[in-house]
Amino acid sequence: MGNKFDDLEKPSFxxxxxxxxxxxxxxxxxLGNYSNVILIVFFLALAFxxxxxxxxxxKRIGYEKRYLKSPEFPExxxxxxFDWKTTEPLQLRPFKPKYHLTMAESDDSALEALPxxxxxxxxKNYADRITYRRKIISEEGxxxxxxxxxxxxxxxxxxxxHFLMGTYLPLRFPPMFKLHEAFYEEGQxxxxxxxxxxxxxxxxxxxxxxxxxxxxxxxxxxxxxxLFLLREDEEESPDNKxxxxxTESNAKYVLQAYVCVCPSGFDPREKLGKRLASIHDPVPGxxxxxxxxxxxxxxxxxxxKYVKRANWSITTNPNLYSAGKGTNHAHEGDxxxxxxxxxxxxxxxxxxxxxxxxxxxxxxxxxxxxxxxxPIKEIKxxxxxxxxxxxxxxxxxxxxxxxxxxxxxxVWGEAVKRYLRS
Numbered sequence: 561m562g563n564k565f566d567d568l569e570k571p572s573f574x575x576x577x578x579x580x581x582x583x584x585x586x587x588x589x590x591l592g593n594y595s596n597v598i599l600i601v602f603f604l605a606l607a608f609x610x611x612x613x614x615x616x617x618x619k620r621i622g623y624e625k626r627y628l629k630s631p632e633f634p635e636x637x638x639x640x641x642f643d644w645k646t647t648e649p650l651q652l653r654p655f656k657p658k659y660h661l662t663m664a665e666s667d668d669s670a671l672e673a674l675p676x677x678x679x680x681x682x683x684k685n686y687a688d689r690i691t692y693r694r695k696i697i698s699e700e701g702x703x704x705x706x707x708x709x710x711x712x713x714x715x716x717x718x719x720x721x722h723f724l725m726g727t728y729l730p731l732r733f734p735p736m737f738k739l740h741e742a743f744y745e746e747g748q749x750x751x752x753x754x755x756x757x758x759x760x761x762x763x764x765x766x767x768x769x770x771x772x773x774x775x776x777x778x779x780x781x782x783x784x785x786x787l788f789l790l791r792e793d794e795e796e797s798p799d800n801k802x803x804x805x806x807t808e809s810n811a812k813y814v815l816q817a818y819v820c821v822c823p824s825g826f827d828p829r830e831k832l833g834k835r836l837a838s839i840h841d842p843v844p845g846x847x848x849x850x851x852x853x854x855x856x857x858x859x860x861x862x863x864x865k866y867v868k869r870a871n872w873s874i875t876t877n878p879n880l881y882s883a884g885k886g887t888n889h890a891h892e893g894d895x896x897x898x899x900x901x902x903x904x905x906x907x908x909x910x911x912x913x914x915x916x917x918x919x920x921x922x923x924x925x926x927x928x929x930x931x932x933x934x935p936i937k938e939i940k941x942x943x944x945x946x947x948x949x950x951x952x953x954x955x956x957x958x959x960x961x962x963x964x965x966x967x968x969x970x971v972w973g974e975a976v977k978r979y980l981r982s
Contacts, residue, residue: 561700576837578880580693584883586796599678601702602861620643624751625739625741626730626731626738626739627726627727627731628722628726628727628728628738628739628750628763629727630722630723630726630727630728632678632920633676633723633727633728633812633920634677634864634866635676635677636677636727636728636731636732637675637732637736638676638731638732638734639732639733640734640735641735642682642732642733642734642735642736643735644682644683644684644686644733644735644736644756645684646684647682647683647684649683649684649685649932649933650681650683650913650914650932652870652872652932652934653939654870654871654872654911655872655909655947655948655951655954656951656952656954657950657951657957658954658957658958659951659954659958659959659960660679660954660958660959660960661844661845661846661849661958661959661960661963662778662850662959663683663817663855664850670869671867671868672868672869672871673865673866673867673868674866674867674868674915674917675866676864676866677732678864678930679728679915679917680724680728680729680732680782680784681913681930681960681972682733682736682783682931685783686736686756686783687757689783689880690756690757690780690781692784692821692880693779693783693821694780696821696880696881697776697779697819697821700881700883702829703827703829703883704779704819704820704821704823704828704881704883705772705775705776705779705818705819705820706772706815706817706818706828706829706832707771707772707775707816707818708816708817708833710790710814710816712790712816712922712924713771713788713790713816713817713924714771714929715921715922716770716788716790716816716817716919716922716924717771717774717775717788717817718765718774719788719865719919719920719921719922719924720778720788720919720926721765721774721778722763722764722765722958723781724778724781725752725761725762725763725777725778725781725856726739726750726752726763726764729752729781729782730752735755736754736755736756737752737753737754737755738752738753738755738976739751739752739753739758739763740752740753749762749763749764749766750762750763750764751763752781754781759760759780759781761777761781767954771817775817775818775819778817778819779821780817780923783930784928784929784930785818785819785820785821785822785823785929785930785931786818786819786820786927786928786930787815787817787818787820787828787924787926787927787928788815788816788817788818788924789813789814789815789816789836789858789923789924789925789926789927790813790814790816790922790924790925791811791812791813791814791859792811792812792813792814792835800903811837811855811858812835812836812837812855812857813835813855813858813859813925814833814835814836815831815832815833815834815839816832816833816924817832818831818832821880821881822880822881822882822931823881823882823883824875824887824888824889824910824912825875825882825883825885825887825888825889825891826842826883827883827884828883835857836851836854836858837851837855842889842891842896842966843966844960844962844963844965844966845959845960845962845963849959849960854946858925861916861917861918861925862916862918863919863920863923864920865917865918866916866917867915867916867917868913868914868915868916869914870908870911870912870913870914871911871912871914872909872911872966872969873888873909873910873967873976874906874907874908874909874910874936874952874967874969874976875887875888875907875910875933876899876903876906876907876971876972877906877934878904878906878908878932878933880933888910888967888968888969889966889967889968890965890966890967890968890971891966896970896971897971898970898971898973898974898975899971899972899975900975901975901978901979902936902972902975902976904935904936904937904979905935905958907935907972907976907979908933908934908935908936909933909934909935909936909938909939909948910931910932910933910934911930911931911932911934912929912930913929913930913932914927914929915927915928915929916928934974936979936980937977939980940979940980945980945981946980946981948976949976949977949980951982952964952969952973952977953978955967955969955973955975956969
């Protein structure tokens with residue numbers, strides 16, 4: 561029995577032993593194959609990861625090339641889905657029962673803080689306005705675009721130009737403006753494409769491009785007027801280079817450059833090189849009411865602080881460009897004839913959305929404004945006819961009664977009020 565069992569068990573033991581040997585041999589061979597597969601997978605994963613990282617880096621670089629960096633300016637909030645064609649114009653109604661001329665409430669509405677991203681506004685009138693602006697710029701020359709010979713003004717214009725054309729517009733309104741990288745003999749540069757008009761302008765101005773040309777380009781690109789003011793007799797010194805704004809409360813500011821396609825009742829060419837006080841010389845009450853406070857405000861305006869306000873007047877013509885005397889303002893000695901009735905189709909509430917800020921490098925102050933024309937019928941249909949009629953009377957009841965004459969209320973006032981109350 562024992563031998564029989566031994567005979568039976570021996571082959572079984574031998575079989576297990578041989579199977580173990582075969583298993584060991586097979587495992588080493590398989591392990592080698594597995595190692596090769598793992599190495600291949602590892603290197604493939606590494607390669608794919610490098611490709612993905614390069615693609616992401618390329619996308620990031622491409623994304624960043626959508627705009628030029630302007631770290632000195634506040635960040636711009638993007639509007640990737642902005643549709644200018646469906647955006648209604650801003651509805652300004654700044655008239656009040658009584659008109660008071662003060663620094664806090666100069667020409668009708670108080671100064672307000674302005675989010676830097678809202679520096680410029682676009683709406684469905686953009687294409688028509690740009691066409692109009694191009695026409696006026698080509699026809700009126702220095703009456704709408706001019707620059708002084710002050711050596712400090714070019715850096716100021718270049719500074720704003722670079723920010724608006726290279727940073728602000730492609731970031732704030734990407735459906736309307738697109739930045740392109742280009743290479744010329746001089747090297748790399750960037751061009752801004754206006755997707756609405758198909759115009760193409762340099763986003764980084766060449767040293768050979770004149771300051772006046774830069775201003776004209778701004779005027780042909782955005783529906784906004786820009787007036788650059790520099791501190792009078794400001795000397796460049798190491799003590800002033802790191803200051804965000806001048807400290808002297810009595811500093812005087814002078815208009816040194818402008819693109820102003822839609823002036824209302826004044827010729828910008830006559831204002832170039834003049835102080836604020838001289839610029840506002842025709843405005844009743846300016847010397848006694850706000851000249852000193854205006855000078856202080858300009859001197860103390862800090863870099864990074866943006867403010868806005870609005871004003872209003874009534875015009876009996878549809879012209880955005882109204883530079884001549886007797887258009888929107890009246891002056892002593894003017895031939896005044898009271899209107900018996902108005903032409904409703906050509907009578908408008910004309911408002912300006914005005915902004916003010918200081919450029920971070922040049923420290924120039926930029927006064928800008930966008931003009932809105934609202935048909936008088938629109939105001940009446942809104943149910944604000946009586947409110948506007950009271951504001952017309954209020955021009956004579958505030959702290960500067962002469963404002964009623966200055967705004968030509970003596971010409972259109974009674975006729976407009978009759979229509980609004982009819």
